[in-house]
Amino acid sequence: MAFVKPVWFVHPHLYLLFSNYTSLTPASSLHSLTAASCRENNRNNITTTGFQGSIFEDNGFVGRLRAIPEDDEGVDVAYLEASLAKHNEEGHGSDQKARKRPQVAQKHYKNIIYTVPTFSNPSGRTTSLDRRRELVRLARKYDALIIADDIYDFIHWNSTSTSLSPPFIPRIVDIDHVLDGGPTTSFGNAISNASFSKILAPGLRTGWTEATPTFIRGLSQCGSSVSGGAPSQFVASIIAQTLMNGTLQNHIERVLIPSFKRRYQVVHSAIERYLLPLGVVLEGKMEKSMQGGYFVYFLLPPCILAKQFVLRAWEDEAVLVADGDIFEVHGDEDAVPARHGVRICFAWEQENLLSEGLRRLGKVLANMLEPESCVVIGREAVDGKFLESKI
């Protein structure tokens, strides 16, 4: 029982959604989102440019995930269109009716496209403006929802500036709002996810979603939110203070961006010094005019499996890095193989240890490249060893 009091509403385009984003690895809980927006829809497909597979699988998409490769301009839209067209021809993702209560603002998309368009994880690549426009048009044509994790958009710099500024390239959701006269339905075809865990402190797991007012209305009707309010209301109330008094903005501009710019340079130099001479290839190299995010990604020489390399780095040199395999899409690994890829996160470890970490990685690689040990011992054997030693 309560006496009626006034209630404040949030901006209709914005919804404080998660309990999601997280610490040193850039993970988003798309959990609530997929459950809310893909309710009961057991025939649609998800295409992804990497990552978050197990969250989608938890929400019932096992066996329906497809990997889409990237090139230097970002998402390979031609490949994506071929995949969507094939899916369409096969008759999947047929229209389904909303059955869940309350039946307000519900829409079943035939397809979901998940992407990190700016400073992607793991590749660090940024999808170009042209490609973003093509993505929106594709999404409209194939009844797809683009879920864009725009989590690194505030963390960027160039050679002369480290000031806090708007994203240097429009987000996909912005493009959907204006392209060719705006969204073709009131739901739109793109949403933007973002997180305070990436820009204020790891572990806050509080973020926001931006979409059309109709989509946001539907998202707000997620059962656990209707029943209990926003998942992160306590943390959100703390974060709100940092936004209002400028702490957050100062933190991004005076701490994060300058530090990340230095860190990126340190890591980049160390890779050039310790790894490139051993045959390592740097992927997704950023132009000096637009650098940002948390990651650098490189490929090992063809005779070295990343899983094996990561294991040796961990066992021999106490250095923890991510092997490309964990970003492969389960069930569609061969579309975007990553078994020679290694991701370096430069955002977490102490700045003065970054160069030492890469020196050790160079040592590990040099040892593995000695003729007698550079033997590809087969994926299963490596998998087995890695799992065994981790458990």
Place this chain on the structure above:
Amino acid sequence: MAFVKPVWFVHPHLYLLFSNYTSLTPASSLHSLTAASCRENNRNNITTTGFQGSIFEDNGFVGRLRAIPEDDEGVDVAYLEASLAKHNEEGHGSDQKARKRPQVAQKHYKNIIYTVPTFSNPSGRTTSLDRRRELVRLARKYDALIIADDIYDFIHWNSTSTSLSPPFIPRIVDIDHVLDGGPTTSFGNAISNASFSKILAPGLRTGWTEATPTFIRGLSQCGSSVSGGAPSQFVASIIAQTLMNGTLQNHIERVLIPSFKRRYQVVHSAIERYLLPLGVVLEGKMEKSMQGGYFVYFLLPPCILAKQFVLRAWEDEAVLVADGDIFEVHGDEDAVPARHGVRICFAWEQENLLSEGLRRLGKVLANMLEPESCVVIGREAVDGKFLESKI
């Protein structure tokens, strides 16, 4: 990249899970839990003694929810068994194989039984020890998982004591651990959910799950947790301090229990004074030896629909209470009809306003009982009016 450091593990029986529980209405986000434990299982059924329907529906259980009535001993186990047997005969919930990675500690239960066994929401009833044993045996027989929201177990008192003490009746998960030699599989058939939002502060949305070590291992593999850590790690780190220094225990014993005991008495007296003379029937009345929880539940006279009553209370007297309809199970409303039920939450509103609130409810009811206005105007009409005025 990070240098390897030691890691602490939680007790294998306990898992800090949500981002869930919530403020003035007792809502749990079973969201993560259902997604994690019912992965891809699209044929099993959920039986419930009330509430949380939309969370299950978000996770794909639309059309597969069944309501189970209660009597004075709690869950009507005979009715439940008949429902499970019927479901079994119809061949639903067939065994399915786990397909999700990592394939550790996964089990598909044929059925899920959701219940608030102690001081249930909305009825306030407590399921007896005998019934709890029967529930566990039924769950084992029909391959069911009992999800027990044990959220009010620390909030109880009797006529002489308000001290903090263990639950006065064993939880279902405790019974499963020991009954007839203990769990019949390593997963067990019961888990216990609890929340700090109910005992420390509303809106914390942080709780814990207790189950067998194998079940907890599986639950910990939920994609969003593997990827990003516990959903509420920041809040959990604050709560941990209150546990270690005794703040939480003191708060329950010195603030909550004495206050709730007084509140319950105030509400109870006011109902006797203002509502019982008008034909209201108190449901789930608690013995003096075991009182607790947040709620009192009563039935209006047969000619008054709760939805209509709640609307009038809101519009005419600015008092907000919950009508029974919201606890009905979508698709199985007639099994446990609640359209004359009204739930009073005595935990939230200021203590000195509780009696005034009930006086106003009495005024509303008296007005509605005047011959010319006591007309049942049909459920749809009321639904329409209520929705319209709320939107």
